[in-house]
Amino acid sequence: MEKTAIQTGAVHARTKSTKKLNIAVAASLLTGALFWNLTSLTRLPHGISGGSGPKVNKTNFDSWCQIPEVASSIDDGLDSSSKFLEQDYIHKQVERLTAAVKVPTESFDDNDDVDIDPRWAPFDDLHATLQELFPLVHGKMKLDKVNKYGLIYTLTGSSEELKPVLFAAHQDVVPATSVEKWTHPPFEGHYDGTYLWGRGSVDCKNNLIGLYSVMEDLLSQNFTPKRTIVFAFGFDEETGGKRGAKTLGVELEKQWGQDNIAMILDEGGMGLDILGDYVYAMPGVAEKGYIDILLNLDVDGGHSSRPPPHTGIGIMSELLVELEAHPYTPRLTHDNPFRNLLECQAKYSPEQVEPWLAHALAANEDEGVLGARLAETREDDRFIFQTSQAADVIWGGKKVNALPESVHAEVNYRVSAHDAPLENIKEKAVGLLRPIAQKHGLSLNVFGTIEEPTVQSIGKLTFDLDQPLEPAPISSTSLDNLVWKLFSGTIRQVFENIPSLQGKTVVPVGDIMTGNTDTQHYWNLTRNIYRYGPGREGTRLNAHTVDERIEMLSHVEAMVFYYDLIRNFDQATDL
Structure with a gap:
């Protein structure tokens, strides 16, 4: 699987994020601040019952994170799966x-x-x-x-x-x-x-x-x-x-x-994360989109002893700095599976969730405001609900005393559903870079459409793209979806009974993958x-x-x- 920083390493990043918060959360709880709502964030007994039920009311903690009943024992005459252990x-x-x-x-x-x-x-x-x-x-x-x-x-x-x-x-x-x-x-x-x-x-x-x-x-x-x-x-x-x-x-x-x-x-997915008596099983039910925007800059060469005010490398650097000066906005939308994970943790593992976050979720706070604050406090998780932008490849110039005639850069985007379709990503990049190109007298080739400068052209900036992929459809984790109900019920059946996790309650909750x-x-x-x-x-x-x-x-x-x-x-x- 194509891995990202969130999905590699010995410890899942989001688990590390919550563990870092333990001291701060404990201090907040001791002050009694926001106590009125946290009292409802009590754990349920291990015999949690699922069921489709009515539409979830986001202000009612009891209605959050409905999980399935443990799948029934199998009576098909085959060997028990425990033999594999x-x-x-x-x-x-x-x-x-x-x-x-x-x-x-x-x-x-x-x-x-x-x-x-x-x-x-x-x-x-x-x-x-x-x-x-x-x-x-x-x-x-x-x-x-x-x-x-x-x-x-x-x-x-x-x-x-x-x-x-x-x-x-x-x-x-x-x-x-x-x-x-x-x-x-x-x-x-x-x-x-x-x-x-x-x-x-x-x-x-x-x-x-x-x-x-x-x-x-x-x-x-x-x-x-x-x-x-x-x-x-x-x-x-x-x-x-x-x-x-x-x-x-x-x-x-x-x-x-x-x-x-x-x-x-x-x-x-994100495997099995153990938080106290609860185990969060997090299969990926969605993937972010993907696009590489390729920038090719062609300008006149010459001897480095008589350079122009800005070489091709200088102009390309300005273009990339402009992109990095305008990152995408984090938003925790209601259909982002990560929101459901946070609600599950607020319900079953309240000591792992910052009090402000539990209240913001319950109060149905603005998606952008909530996303911005969450991005600040959970840096490791931010790209689960924010489109990433990374300038990963650049090359240009062949010799130190020769002006570069061609400079190439590649910028990778992992696109959140709220920023889709990919056309929006292309339009934002072009909108940011067009004024710089015009300032330097560059003609433009914008994904096949030619734009000539109003002054004499000194070169050409070409936009191209590679591997475009829209965000994946989200597979429903509602208990009304009988396929998810059986799949997640099987997760509970298996992992609540293996010796390494016995005595714990498994909470299956869909996750979003930043890789594809x-x-x-x-x-x-x-x-x-x-x-x-x-x-x-x-x-x-x-x-x-x-x-x-x-x-x-x-x-x-x-x-x-x-x-x-x-x-x-x-x-x-x-x-």
Whole structure:
């Protein structure tokens, strides 16, 4: 998965944010300030009941964060999912995941097509490894290969009336750089008794091998589903999925049509955050949009001993400074999933929420005012509700005594839904930079439209764009949505019963992702897309960087979830 600062590291950023606030919150509570409202922020007993109920009243704390009942026990004659937590099974998974990590399926930004670029060859090795590790999957599921390395597995159910469920993962990993800094070689798959080390152990061969393993186990028990099960595994997610998931999405839509998949589960989300007696399970139910604006400035060159008032690099610098002087405004809108998370924490973990924030939410404070203050106090979380803008690439000039003739810059935007559509982002950038271009006598090429200056032109500024992607549709987390109700109820069923979290209440709440996954190519297939790799804090470390590793207990706990989720959806007839 494409990671961002919010989604990497040993501790989730938003958990760190709330922990930093503990002292301040405690002091505020001692003063008795705002006490009248905080008294209603009491915890509920562990037997929390869900239900659709009436529309949430934002001034009534009791109506906030309605969570589902624990999914019912499964009576289908299959083995209990608890077997995956046994040491023998953990060791089996170490062998399987090690075998996958050892295959260096790196994807690069400059990869060419699969039939041309020899760097795709390791995917042939991975496919051979998967076939050897999972003979039942390859013997009993229909396999379609799309664009050579994309994989679609189908286990056809007995009922044509039930919509299929689709499980996604990707086979590729980001390149392993700074190899000399790794504690263990990145493609060795070293297991130290707790963690398995290696590139892809977290992102996301963990998910890939977990899904294969669960299906291999089900098939070994002669599992014959009523509901069709589909696996879709891309091979270039780390570079946008244009050869992998994009082609898989086209094929899947040909096979199933639009909005005819009950649910898609892919990697992502914020795992499991423990706050006292409560565990917040945060699958991603939305993704921010994405756009790169490319700026190309062409001016006359010459000898550096006779420079103009501003060189091309100077002008480009002025353009970038102007953009950075006008950041986007944070807004905590009502449909932003992060707002629901805050309401859940205010209800179940009030000591973790600043008193002013609880009151602002209850008072339905202006979205902009609330967003601005929240951005100041929770810096790590601000880009969950604010469009980000980052000048990431710049180059120009070839020699120190020669004026640069061409200067290039790239500015990346991760777009919040309240700033969409992307046309707004383009218009703002052009509106800010046009006066500077005119001041310097530059002609403009604005995404293909030519604008000539009113004075003699000294050069040309060209606006272009790359990888435009609107914000993803938000998958509903209302209990009226029976798919979410069963999905989130299964999260409670599984994680309230695993030994590492026993005795705690799990609160499933949708989250928004600042990065993008392969699901960007699957929007037409379903309205229910969940991006979730369940993992406790500190169990999935250093994705995309040195010493990536996963706690193997966390790996098999995720398998418990996959196993019971497949079975629960197979028993449901109303979805």
